[in-house]
Amino acid sequence: MKNYFTLFLTLLCFTAFSQEDGDTIDRKIRATVINAQTDDPMESVHVLNLNQVIGTITNEKGEFAITAAVNDTLYLTFLGFKPQKIRVTNDMFKFEDTKIALTELAYALEEVIVRPYQLTGFLEIDVKNMVVNNGYQYSISGLNVGYEAGNKTPSAVTKVLGAILNPADLLRNLFGRQPNQMRKLRKMKEDDQIRDLLASKFDRETLVELLQLEKVDIEDILSNCNYSKSFITTANDLQILDAISSCYEEFKVLNREK
Structure with missing residues (x-):
């Protein structure tokens, strides 16, 4: 009976450790994407899990949920903003108020005349x-x-x-x-x-x-x-x-x- 009890405790501790570690457990991660300059939520940002090859997009509140495991890499892209890579951590599963900021790309536009084909109008x-x-x-x-x-x-x-x-x-x-x-x-x-x-x-x-x-x-x-x-x-x-x-x-x- 003592051996059974010891084995039970060992299995219990192992399970708890595995859940805490989370390296091989796939769970839903939830976070919000915001504009780094304005702190406004960003809608329709593409979020990809590069490890599991799945994707999603943010809603009108900038929120998203995606399946991931600890150490997976999330890749966020939005037109006109610098792409962002995020490594998934245990804290991101524990706290659902994670915010990810994207930085807007700055373009210096000058007057340009584009004539790729030298069109004449005829x-x-x-x-x-x-x-x-x-x-x-x-x-x-x-x-x-x-x-x-x-x-x-x-x-x-x-x-x-x-x-x-x-x-x-x-x-x-x-x-x-x-x-x-x-x-x-x-x-x-x-x-x-x-x-x-x-x-x-x-x-x-x-x-x-x-x-x-x-x-x-x-x-x-x-x-x-x-x-x-x-x-x-x-x-x-x-x-x-x-x-x-x-x-x-x-x-x-x-x-x-x-």
């Missing part, structure tokens, strides 16, 4: 001066993805086939050294809040944080998957995410066949 002339994206997507029977390969010429088609049959070593190195991050791609694509955020962004900053890749790595991945320079520089972050995901799925198929 339709016939201006149409000829417009830059045309000559990137084409190729679909190959048996594959569920397309490949963008520049001009529609026999050499472009050959480039596509070469990419499929002989995957670049660079892709293997990039995908191979971040296998856990690459596995998050599917979760990222399934989370509506993350997709909505990425659809409105073009700076790759959120993708860098989610995938733990450098911007140059993202560009290298897409280049070696035969996406055009025009697509890489002009696509929004959601399109880039979908392109990387398609490339990664094809890479896994090719790796299994090797």
Whole structure:
């Protein structure tokens, strides 16, 4: 009986310690996002849990709730404000009055005249001066993805086939050294809040944080998957995410066949 009692106390203490520590326990964390300059609550701020790849947005009072564990990293973004990364602590679970302040970015605007195409006002002339994206997507029977390969010429088609049959070593190195991050791609694509955020962004900053890749790595991945320079520089972050995901799925198929 004494042994049973000792075992019960041990289990009780272990449970209490685990709950206090909270490192592996997922719970809802609640906090309020405010403007650092005015202390006003901020509505529609995107809050991402980078570890668990889930997202939410703040309500009209600046409040949000998101599932997290101790030591998870929250990434907060709002247009015109500096992104903020917050490490989750035990105190954030104990006290629900946590406030997170975002700092507004300062822009010095000067008079700028933008004439990217040197338009004349005459339709016939201006149409000829417009830059045309000559990137084409190729679909190959048996594959569920397309490949963008520049001009529609026999050499472009050959480039596509070469990419499929002989995957670049660079892709293997990039995908191979971040296998856990690459596995998050599917979760990222399934989370509506993350997709909505990425659809409105073009700076790759959120993708860098989610995938733990450098911007140059993202560009290298897409280049070696035969996406055009025009697509890489002009696509929004959601399109880039979908392109990387398609490339990664094809890479896994090719790796299994090797």
